[in-house]
Amino acid sequence: MNQSNMRSRHLLFSSSSSPISTELATQNTRGSPNFPSKELWAGFLVTLVAMVAGVVLFTCLKRQCLKKWKKSTKGVNxxxxxxxxxxxxxxxxxxxxxxxxxxxxxxxxxxxxxxxxxxxxxxxxxxxxxxxxxxxxxxxxxxxxxxxxxxxxxxxxxxxxxxxxxxxxxxxYVPHGSLLDYIVGRRKPLTWRQRVNIAIGAAKGIAHLHEGVKPSIIHRDIKPSNILIGEDFEAKVSDFGLVKSGPMDGQSHVSSQIKGTPGYLDPSYCASYHLTPFSDVYSFGIILLQLVTARPAVASTRSQSRYHIIDWARASLEKGNVADIIDANLLTEPCNMDMMLKMGQLGLKCVIKSPKNRPTMIEVVRELEEALEATKSYECKQEPRVSSHESIEKDEGLSFSINGIGLEKFQVENDGLSINSASMQCFDVNSIILGERDDLKIINGGNDGAHLGTSNVVLL
Incomplete structure (x- = not known):
């Protein structure tokens, strides 16, 4: 009996050491906390690699974001x-x-x-x-x-x-207001020589934008309220809110939405959306005509609701008869009529329909300076003074009392208007059309012309 029990116990211990029992025991041992399985080790390594990759990625993204933030907050130094x-x-x-x-x-x-x-x-x-x-x-x-x-x-x-x-x-700070103040009569009228000097100074300023800096700059809003008058009555071009970099690398133009002031906008630019420095030349040509005539770029008459200064002045200037269109204030003092005629005719050159046929601003400066230099060879012509009791009838009944005080002026309607719309139509020298009033945007209120007529850098 005892021997039988001993055999049974021997078989029992033998069976516990069988391969199946050994494998189960091994699995239980490997799965214990002290001995992790291969699957657990693999999962741990994958997780570790993912965490390292995440940290690296986060660091890179953080650096990129930091660079962008620094760029957006600092920009140029x-x-x-x-x-x-x-x-x-x-x-x-x-x-x-x-x-x-x-x-x-x-x-x-x-x-x-x-x-x-x-x-x-x-x-x-x-x-x-x-x-x-x-x-x-x-x-x-x-x-x-x-x-x-x-x-x-x-x-x-x-x-x-x-x-x-x-x-x-x-x-x-520029103390003597803007050219607009003098054109509309808010300040004492300018002499003929002051007008020429202002034209030359403004032309030099614009020429510097076009050719004195790289890349070139197109102003896009040349008008009387943006030409300020300095201490010595020198011209200073202001308001760079609509400036745009000019053509580069042999380009003939830059494409741009229409921005500017009706009456001074280049019709070629409006028709093609092609902006060039000659668009500023066109605007400056209008100013030359205004310096001679003291008229707004666009005025209303009894026969036409919108009459552009180009159409109004062209016939007289082409005939060489500046006296018919000259500012009445210039008739009350000695005035070089030849110089005024040349300045008006140069204005017509600047507004030629085809931009490539217009002079550059450097050529404008040279022509004005040469014309002024020619006047030094002889004294200014003394024009007959008009009696203070007389009057000159101009432009369908618009009367100017020639007594040096309180001369009646044309109302300036559009110098303070600016457009920022691709649908806006420009004034054409042959067919004067004003776009929808809803497209107009007033950018100058009150006495904007008295100083800096402000607009956007934003560079477009």
């Missing part, structure tokens, strides 16, 4: 520019917290204030609307652009402020 960075507090103090009493002009892109600082310095401060720039980068690109276009006949940028989401440009 403005510290390297020769510009002063104004603090918001000092600008607020200089303008009495941007009080209306300091307002010089108002436009679509912001208001311009006269700022008087503690050291008696005076600046023109353009406080842009929040919608004027999509990003801070656009604003700082404009600052960088304006810092490159320093010229005695361009309004100088003195500094900027970009604190607390404010985008403010600080310009030199």
């Amino acid at each position: 403005l510290r390297k520019l020769d510009l002063r960075r104004f603090h918001l507090e000092e600008l607020q103090k200089a303008t009495m917290s941007f009080n209306k009493e300091c307002l010089l002009g108002s436009g679509a892109f912001g208001n311009v204030y006269k700022g008087v600082f503690d050291n008696d310095q005076v600046f023109a401060i353009k406080k842009s609307h929040q919608s004027s720039y999509q990003t801070i980068l656009e604003f700082r690109n404009e600052v960088e652009l304006l810092s490159r276009v320093k010229h005695s006949n361009l309004v100088g940028l003195e500094g900027y402020c970009d604190q607390q989401n404010h985008k403010i440009l600080v310009y030199e």
Whole structure:
């Protein structure tokens, strides 16, 4: 009996050491916490690799985002520019917290204030609307652009402020208003020589934009309210809100939506959307005609509701008879009629229909200077003074009392209007058409012409 029990116990122990039992025991041993299985090790390694890859990817993305953020907030390194960075507090103090009493002009892109600082310095401060720039980068690109276009006949940028989401440009202050003030009679009439000097100065400023900087710059909004009159009655071109880089690498033009002011817009640009420096030449040609005649670019008469200055002046200038169209104020003092005639005829050259047949701004400067130099060979012609009791009938009953005071003026209707619409039609020298009024956008209100007519860098 005892031997039987011993055999049974021996068989039992033998069976526990069979291969099946051994495999089960091994699996149980490997699956214990102290001895993880291969599957668990593989999962652990995969998880570790994924975590490392995630960290690397996160680091790369963070660096890229940081670079983009730095680019959007810094843009160009403005510290390297020769510009002063104004603090918001000092600008607020200089303008009495941007009080209306300091307002010089108002436009679509912001208001311009006269700022008087503690050291008696005076600046023109353009406080842009929040919608004027999509990003801070656009604003700082404009600052960088304006810092490159320093010229005695361009309004100088003195500094900027970009604190607390404010985008403010600080310009030199120009004391004698704008050319528009003189054309419409808000200021004392200009002499013939002052008009020529202003034309030459403005032409030099525009020529510098076209050929004095690389890449070239097209102003796109040349008009009387954007030509300011300095201390010595020199011209200073202002308002670079619509500027655009000109053609590069042999291009003949740049494509652009129509932007500018009706009456001064180049019909060729409006028809083709092809913008060239000659579009500025066209606008300047209108200004030359206005300096001679003191008329608005587009006026209303009894026979026509919209009458362009080109059509009104062309016949007389082509006949060499400037006396029929000249500003009545010039008839009350000695005036060089030959110089006025040449300036008017040069204006017609600038508005030739085909842009390639127009002179460049450098050629405009040369022709004006040569014509003025020719006048020094003889004294200015003394035109007969008109009695203060007489009157001159001009343009279908519009009367000018010649007494040097309070001369009746044509009403300027469109110099303060600007368009930003591809559907806007331009004035054609043969068929004067004004686009829908809904497409017009007032950018100059009140006395915008009295100083900086403000518009957008945004560079398009």
